[in-house]
Structures are given as structure tokens and as C-alpha cells.
Amino acid sequence: MPILDSPAKLEKFREEILSHRKQEKPCVTICSGTGCRALASEEVARTLVAEIEKNGLKDKVDIRRTGCHGFCEKGPIMVILPEDICYLQVKPEDIPEIVGTTLKEKKIIDRLLFKDAAGKSIVHESDIPFYKNQSRTVFGNNRFIDSKNIDDYIALGGYSALSKALSQMKPEEILDEIKKSNIRGRGGAGFPAGLKWETARNAPGTTKYVIVNADEGDPGAYKDRSLLEGNPHGVLEGLIIGAYVIGAHEGYVYVRQEYPLAIENLGIALEQAREYSLLGKNILGSGFDFDVSIQQGAGAFVSGESSALMTAIEGRVGEPRPKYIRTAVSGIREKPSNLNNVETWANIPFILNKGADWFTGIGTKGSKGTKIFSLVGKVNNTGLVEVPMGTTLRHIIFDVGGGIPGGKKFKAVQTGGPSGGVIPEKLLDMPVDYDEMTRAGSMMGSGGMIVMDETTCMVDIARYYLKFLSEESCGKCVPCREGIYQMLKILNRICGGKGKEGDIELLEEISGVVQEFSLCALGQTAPNPVLSSIRYFRDEYEVHIKEKRCPAGVCKSLISYYIDPEKCQACMICARSCPVQAITGEKNMVHVIDQEKCTKCGTCIEVCPQRFSAVTKLSGEKVPAPVHQKIKVRK
Amino acid sequence: MSKVTLTINDKKVQAEEGTTLLEAARSAGIEIPTLCYHEKLTPQGSCRLCTVEISRGQQPSRLVTSCIYLVEEGLVVQTETERVIKGRKMILQLLWARAPGSQVIRDYAVKYGVDREKFEVSSNFCILCGLCVRYCAEVKKKNAIGFVGRGSDRQVMFYPEIAAQECPQCGECWKICPTGVLPSNYAITRVPHFNWPVNPFFPQYDGK
Numbered sequence: 001m002p003i004l005d006s007p008a009k010l011e012k013f014r015e016e017i018l019s020h021r022k023q024e025k026p027c028v029t030i031c032s033g034t035g036c037r038a039l040a041s042e043e044v045a046r047t048l049v050a051e052i053e054k055n056g057l058k059d060k061v062d063i064r065r066t067g068c069h070g071f072c073e074k075g076p077i078m079v080i081l082p083e084d085i086c087y088l089q090v091k092p093e094d095i096p097e098i099v100g101t102t103l104k105e106k107k108i109i110d111r112l113l114f115k116d117a118a119g120k121s122i123v124h125e126s127d128i129p130f131y132k133n134q135s136r137t138v139f140g141n142n143r144f145i146d147s148k149n150i151d152d153y154i155a156l157g158g159y160s161a162l163s164k165a166l167s168q169m170k171p172e173e174i175l176d177e178i179k180k181s182n183i184r185g186r187g188g189a190g191f192p193a194g195l196k197w198e199t200a201r202n203a204p205g206t207t208k209y210v211i212v213n214a215d216e217g218d219p220g221a222y223k224d225r226s227l228l229e230g231n232p233h234g235v236l237e238g239l240i241i242g243a244y245v246i247g248a249h250e251g252y253v254y255v256r257q258e259y260p261l262a263i264e265n266l267g268i269a270l271e272q273a274r275e276y277s278l279l280g281k282n283i284l285g286s287g288f289d290f291d292v293s294i295q296q297g298a299g300a301f302v303s304g305e306s307s308a309l310m311t312a313i314e315g316r317v318g319e320p321r322p323k324y325i326r327t328a329v330s331g332i333r334e335k336p337s338n339l340n341n342v343e344t345w346a347n348i349p350f351i352l353n354k355g356a357d358w359f360t361g362i363g364t365k366g367s368k369g370t371k372i373f374s375l376v377g378k379v380n381n382t383g384l385v386e387v388p389m390g391t392t393l394r395h396i397i398f399d400v401g402g403g404i405p406g407g408k409k410f411k412a413v414q415t416g417g418p419s420g421g422v423i424p425e426k427l428l429d430m431p432v433d434y435d436e437m438t439r440a441g442s443m444m445g446s447g448g449m450i451v452m453d454e455t456t457c458m459v460d461i462a463r464y465y466l467k468f469l470s471e472e473s474c475g476k477c478v479p480c481r482e483g484i485y486q487m488l489k490i491l492n493r494i495c496g497g498k499g500k501e502g503d504i505e506l507l508e509e510i511s512g513v514v515q516e517f518s519l520c521a522l523g524q525t526a527p528n529p530v531l532s533s534i535r536y537f538r539d540e541y542e543v544h545i546k547e548k549r550c551p552a553g554v555c556k557s558l559i560s561y562y563i564d565p566e567k568c569q570a571c572m573i574c575a576r577s578c579p580v581q582a583i584t585g586e587k588n589m590v591h592v593i594d595q596e597k598c599t600k601c602g603t604c605i606e607v608c609p610q611r612f613s614a615v616t617k618l619s620g621e622k623v624p625a626p627v628h629q630k631i632k633v634r635k
Numbered sequence: 636m637s638k639v640t641l642t643i644n645d646k647k648v649q650a651e652e653g654t655t656l657l658e659a660a661r662s663a664g665i666e667i668p669t670l671c672y673h674e675k676l677t678p679q680g681s682c683r684l685c686t687v688e689i690s691r692g693q694q695p696s697r698l699v700t701s702c703i704y705l706v707e708e709g710l711v712v713q714t715e716t717e718r719v720i721k722g723r724k725m726i727l728q729l730l731w732a733r734a735p736g737s738q739v740i741r742d743y744a745v746k747y748g749v750d751r752e753k754f755e756v757s758s759n760f761c762i763l764c765g766l767c768v769r770y771c772a773e774v775k776k777k778n779a780i781g782f783v784g785r786g787s788d789r790q791v792m793f794y795p796e797i798a799a800q801e802c803p804q805c806g807e808c809w810k811i812c813p814t815g816v817l818p819s820n821y822a823i824t825r826v827p828h829f830n831w832p833v834n835p836f837f838p839q840y841d842g843k
């Protein structure tokens with residue numbers, strides 16, 4: 001085990017690792033991120049190990065379990081290096097063929113390749129449109145690294161930024177570089193990281209803390225999880241550099257309990273870094289001491305708010321503090337505490353290695369660098385996407401994401417999680433940038449992107465987020481607790497077909513006060529989903545209220561299912577499938593839905609054979625009176 | 636302790652450094668409405684009723700809660716601007732729907748000319764100002780009552796084990812409760828298997 005007590009020893013050790021790793025030796029990488037694990041990638045890996053041994057290839061082929069590759073939709077993902085052959089949705093049964101055909105005979109297996117829209121097979125991972133249209137930087141190393149092996153990170157140049165920082169740069173020089181890069185926080189409001197570091201650095205006191213925010217409570221978001229699971233050392237390296245600048249000797253990583261793999265991999269990473277003298281006393285022989293502990297959060301959304309998170313680290317209930325003093329000046333135990341998001345920290349080594357000028361060369365005027373998004377919802381390629389700031393939403397959703405499945409129409413995208421808002425089709429060419437997003441009534445937030453198609457009801461979406469927030473608010477301050485409660489009541493009423501004239505205005509009125517009078521950013525941003533959906537889809541609200549109609553056919557109180565007597569062929573399938581026996585029907589007789597009994601689950605419309613298509617969804621119109629008649633047999 | 640001078644509602648006010656805007660205003664005879672503030676307790680900043688508008692030089696003005704924000708030299712404070720009043724009215728309406736019986740809220744509502752019909756009443760009687768919680772923790776140092784749950788389900792509850800020991804001879808929190816809900820809250824806590832002694836302060840709630 002090497003003790004890296006000087007930058008020279010780190011470099012020597014790196015060369016040593018590289019000299020053992022022959023470029024041409026095949027290496028099979030298998031994604032071991034949470035997404036692929038859920039699709040049995042661990043079994044694939046075990047089968048591969050056994051098969052390789054069986055074939056006597058143990059010394060000729062390396063196997064590496066890597067972090068998340070991002071294309072979670074198509075997992076488990078296998079990439080064979082150095083050729084970069086990418087196999088998707090690999091099953092344990094495929095392994096003998098992969099070993100026999102690809103590893104031994106050097107032939108490609110077509111059926112495991114990605115097929116583009118035209119049906120053409122794509123061999124190399126980097127040529128797949130999902131990847132080709134990205135600029136993977138911070139997330140890029142994930143797929144080459146076994147997250148449980150520090151040597152993999154070091155082999156790729158890991159800890160060289162730390163080494164440079166500690167041996168060649170003064171803290172103030174590093175700070176200048178970070179300020180010059182103009183990197184803004186990747187977890188919340190996009191506050192300039194350099195300014196926060198400076199505040200914490202200049203704050204009086206000798207005990208200071210640096211913290212990684214890995215609470216990631218937005219529904220649908222998982223980029224922090226994947227970074228921490230896949231490349232914990234990248235985050236750690238950034239954190240140590242920050243600690244050195246700020247003068248902190250203790251750090252925390254606040255991870256939600258629901259991320260066991262991230263906690264496990266991070267724990268291993270901390271152990272390995274300590275063993276190598278990259279953490280602990282006298283890091284890389286520089287005289288700088290710093291260590292990190294992991295804090296597990298119980299998964300309340302509000303605990304991700306900075307002052308709440310610090311209260312939780314102190315061992316109290318994670319609720320925001322009613323204080324007008326920044327946590328960078330008075331945070332954990334009233335000591336200066338610098339909190340940044342996982343992705344913010346992970347950017348730091350890149351900035352130091354490549355320089356602030358490189359970083360500012362990417363992105364827009366006010367938003368520099370790349371940004372990772374969790375692209376989910378009604379989009380063909382769900383997964384994690386890293387693109388330069390300023391990329392248009394259209395590029396992300398259509399070129400990287402491959403558009404909307406099932407030939408449906410795009411309707412809106414929710415960005416920034418529950419604190420963000422919906423962005424409609426007419427703004428698809430908007431560059432993704434902190435300030436543009438805010439102007440559009442949404443927010444960058446931590447990079448969630450939930451794509452919605454024409455079957456989504458925007459009032460229902462607003463209601464979903466408010467329900468989430470009414471449960472996740474700490475409940476301390478009145479505008480947030482009671483304001484959200486009343487707004488949710490109004491939205492429930494609108495979706496329930498009991499909306500009243502004036503409800504939209506009332507929602508807007510409450511929103512204004514909740515935004516201005518709430519204690520923390522949860523309340524201050526909580527009305528965003530409502531206000532943005534009113535702003536872009538006001539007509540949809542009006543139709544719900546005035547015509548008692550849900551245009552997307554989502555709000556159960558406003559829809560009915562109806563069997564068209566002209567089309568019904570009395571096949572009995574719907575009647576047998578109805579979970580509440582609401583459909584009466586017999587041979588040759590038109591089936592009828594009892595509207596009183598119907599729970600509007602939609603099973604009948606799903607099971608009605610497509611060639612009949614007799615079931616329709618009605619909204620805003622009266623259901624025709626039931627008829628007891630013989631079917632019209634189609635010719 | 637040095638003094639700072641600030642302006643509250645166009646009046647020059649002197650205050651000790653480290654005092655809050657609320658204290659400074661009150662000492663100058665300027666009234667600001669409060670619900671969760673109590674002079675003996677750590678401010679909680681949760682009712683937001685004491686919100687005022689502050690500005691300094693050319694900076695845009697902003698809203699802060701006066702029970703927490705500390706005085707600053709040269710600060711300009713307005714306690715009754717249109718923005719402030721609008722929020723206070725809404726807060727009172729929101730609370731009225733929850734605790735329609737509270738006299739304090741009624742009084743403020745009358746003062747601010749609030750239309751009480753705004754929201755349908757869905758009473759849970761308590762406004763979660765937390766005076767009882769802090770009083771028990773900070774003054775009595777007993778922690779017999781606390782918050783449970785979060786979001787719309789947040790509640791104040793007596794912890795039966797401690798309450799059985801401490802509350803019968805105390806009952807002081809009942810006097811500072813702005814909604815008068817505590818006695819019944821306490822009565823609910825008095826689950827049958829605790830054979831509690833009669834409360835000397837409020838014997839009527841301890842009928843066996």
C-alpha cells in the first residue's frame with residue numbers, strides 16, 4: 001500500500017499503475033450504478049466472471065464494474081474497451097456468446113447493439129446519439145472507473161488537481177481561479193461558489209467546515225447519487241481543495257439514507273484515501289490536515305436546504321433556521337460552514353486542472369461549464385445527460401433524449417423539481433441557463449427534467465407538486481404551511497370538478513404572499529409549479545373550471561368512459577377485466593358501463609381490442625344514456 | 636454595548652446593538668403585530684406577522700421578520716407598507732381558517748380589516764406559534780410539549796410520560812396560548828391509564 005506523502009510519490013504511483021495496464025488488453029466494463037443493478041447487472045457481472053474463467057481468459061481480459069453510464073433506460077450496459085463496443089440490455093444468457101464471439105473471435109453481436117431510428121446498428125458507445133450529443137466532462141469518468149478502486153481514479157489523473165493545489169498554489173490563488181471560473185452552485189439557486197468560499201474563508205474563527213449536499217430530494221432527480229456512487233473520489237478531491245482554501249479541517253457529506261450504494265462507495269473511498277495519505281493528517285506531505293465523515297439524512301426534502309441540513313448535522317430536527325446570517329459565516333455549531341452540491345464539488349478538480357479560462361469557454365455569459373440533468377418522464381432515452389450550459393431544451397429532449405415515445409406530442413418540461421416550473425413548447429429553443437430559466441418562471445435547481453407529453457394535465461401536475469410540498473414543508477412558518485395547504489385545496493377542487501370563478505386569481509394571490517413571506521426557499525419557491533402552469537396553460541385551468549373538462553383526460557372527476565354501441569362487438573373482454581364489475585354485457589349485446597360504479601381506472605380502454613376501439617374517454621360532455629341493444633356486426 | 640441609530644416609520648430611533656427591529660420599534664412606541672414572539676423566549680420567526688420592509692441607500696427594499704432581524708446603523712424600516720399589509724392580511728386569513736375561535740387573531744383581523752370568509756374553515760384550533768413549546772423548554776426546562784410531524788400535518792403534542800409528571804403542578808403555558816386550545820389538547824393527552832392528580836390551576840379539565 002503506497003503512502004503518498006508527496007506530490008512526486010503520487011505521480012510515481014500513477015506511472016506505476018499505468019505501466020501495469022496495457023492499453024490493448026481488453027477490458028469489459030459493466031455498469032454497476034443503481035439503475036443497472038435494478039436490471040440485474042450484478043448477475044451479469046457474476047456470470048461474466050465465471051464464463052471468463054471457464055474459457056481460461058482470466059489473465060487476458062480485465063473486468064471492471066463501473067459507475068452509472070447515464071443511459072439507464074437501456075441497462076444493463078456493457079462496454080468493451082479499448083474498442084468501445086457497447087452492448088445494451090445485456091442479460092446473463094448473453095454472456096457465453098459475448099465471451100465466445102466478441103472476446104475470442106473479435107466479432108460483433110449485432111442484436112445487442114443500439115439501433116437508431118432508421119434501424120441501423122451502432123457499435124461504439126460514443127457514436128450513440130444519446131452520448132454523441134452530450135459533452136460528458138464531470139460525469140465522463142464514471143464509466144471508466146471502478147468506484148470501489150481508488151487506483152482507477154488515480155490512473156485517470158485523479159488527485160492531480162489536489163496535488164497541484166497543495167504544492168504549487170496558495171489558497172488565495174486557488175480562490176481567484178474558482179472566482180474567475182464563475183462557477184455557480186449546481187444544487188439550488190446557482191450562487192457563485194467562489195463568493196461563498198470567500199465569505200467562509202474570511203469569516204472569523206479557526207474552526208470551519210465544508211459540506212457536500214447529497215440530499216437530493218427532488219422527485220426524479222438522481223445525478224448526485226450517480227456521481228457519488230460512480231466516482232466518489234472526484235467529489236472528495238474537490239472537497240479537500242475547498243477545505244484547503246477555506247481553512248477547514250473537518251468535512252461532512254450529507255447523504256440521504258435511501259442511497260445505500262452511494263454511502264457504501266463513499267465509505268470505501270474515504271478509507272482508501274486515508275490509507276493513501278490523501279485524507280487525514282499531512283495530506284500529500286503538505287502539512288494540511290483534513291478529514292471527512294458521512295452523515296445520513298432521513299430523506300426529508302427540506303433537509304436539503306442549507307440551514308436545515310446544518311441543523312440536522314448538529315443532531316437536531318432538520319428544519320430551516322430563522323436567521324439572517326449566512327451559513328458560510330455561522331453554520332454548523334455557529335461556525336463558518338461552506339455547503340456545496342455534489343456536482344459543484346465534482347467540478348473543482350477540472351477547473352484547477354484545466355484552468356478557469358477553459359471553464360469559462362463553455363456555456364453562456366452568466367452560466368459557465370457543463371450541467372448534468374436527470375432526464376426522465378415521457379422521453380425515449382431517459383437517463384443522465386451532461387451538456388454545456390446554454391444548450392437548448394430542444395437539443396436535450398429531442399437530440400439526446402430521442403424525443404417523445406409513442407408518436408405523442410411534447411407538451412412541457414418541468415425543470416428544477418418542486419421548486420421549479422413548467423416550460424412550454426414555445427420555449428423549447430431557450431438556452432438552458434440559470435437566468436433564462438428563472439425568467440421563464442422556473443429554475444435550474446439541481447437539474448431535474450421531467451418531460452411531459454400531451455396526455456399530461458397541467459393542473460394535475462401543479463397539484464402533484466403542491467401535494468409533495470404540503471407534505472415536505474417543515475410546517476414551521478405560516479405562509480408556507482397554510483398557504484400551500486389552501487392552494488392545494490383549491491387545486492383539488494379544480495381537478496375535482498368543483499372549481500369556482502376566481503380560483504385562478506386566488507391561487508395567484510396566495511402565491512404572491514407565500515413567495516414573499518415564507519421563511520426559507522422551500523416556501524419562497526413553492527408557488528412556482530402553480531404560477532408557471534397558470535402562466536403558460538391558463539386556458540387549461542379555465543376549461544377545468546368553466547367547462548368542467550380536463551382536456552388531457554387525466555382528472556378522474558372530469559372524465560367518463562363510454563362504450564360506443566356502434567363499435568362494440570360484445571367480446572366480453574372489458575367486462576371480464578373491469579376490477580369493480582361496472583360493465584354489464586352478454587353475448588351479442590352491447591356492453592354498458594355503469595357510471596356510478598366506474599372508478600375510472602381506464603382498464604376497459606386498454607383491453608378493448610384495437611380493431612374495435614369501442615371504448616372512449618369523454619370529458620366535458622354528458623355520457624349518452626345506456627342502451628340495451630344488439631350489437632351491429634361489422635362486415 | 637454601543638448604540639445604533641435607525642429610522643422606523645420616518646422616526647429616528649436609537650437602539651442597543653444586538654437588539655431586534657421589533658424590540659427597537661416597541662421601545663419607541665411603534666407597534667408591530669406578533670403571534671409567535673414572546674419577550675422571554677427565543678424568537679422562532681414562524682408566524683411572519685411581524686414582517687416589515689427594510690431598505691438601505693439605493694438597494695431595493697426587502698421584507699424581513701422584525702422579531703429576528705437585528706438593528707443596523709442607518710437602516711430604514713417601514714412597518715406598514717402596502718406590501719407588508721397585503722401579506723399580513725393573507726396570513727390572518729389563513730390562520731382564521733384554522734383557529735376561528737382565537738381572540739388574538741380576531742382582534743388583529745378587525746384591525747387589518749380582514750375579510751374572514753376568504754377560506755373555508757377547516758379548524759385544527761392551533762396556529763402552531765410554538766409559544767408553549769418554547770416556554771416549556773426554555774423557561775420551565777421540562778420539554779413536556781413539542782412539535783410532531785411536518786408540513787400540513789404538523790401538530791403540538793404533550794408527551795404523556797413527561798406531561799404526567801410535570802403539567803399538573805404547572806399549567807403556565809395555557810396562559811400564553813393565543814388560541815386557548817391547549818387545555819383540550821392536554822385533556823386528550825390525559826389518556827385513561829395515567830392516573831394524574833388534579834391540576835390545581837385548571838381543575839375543570841381534570842374531572843375524573
Ligand SMILES: Cc1cc2nc3c(=O)[nH]c(=O)nc-3n(C[C@H](O)[C@H](O)[C@H](O)COP(=O)(O)O)c2cc1C
Nearest residue numbers: 185186187188216217304305306340341344521522
Ligand atoms: C427545500 C430545499 C431543498 C433543497 N435540497 C437540496 C438538495 O437536495 N441538494 C442540494 O445540493 N441543494 C439543495 N438545496 C439548495 C441548498 O439550500 C443550497 O443552496 C445548496 O446545497 C448549495 O450548494 P450549491 O451552491 O453548490 O448549489 C435545497 C434548497 C431548498 C430550499
Ligand code: FES
Nearest residue numbers: 680682683685702
Ligand atoms: S412574531 Fe416574528 S415571526 Fe412571529
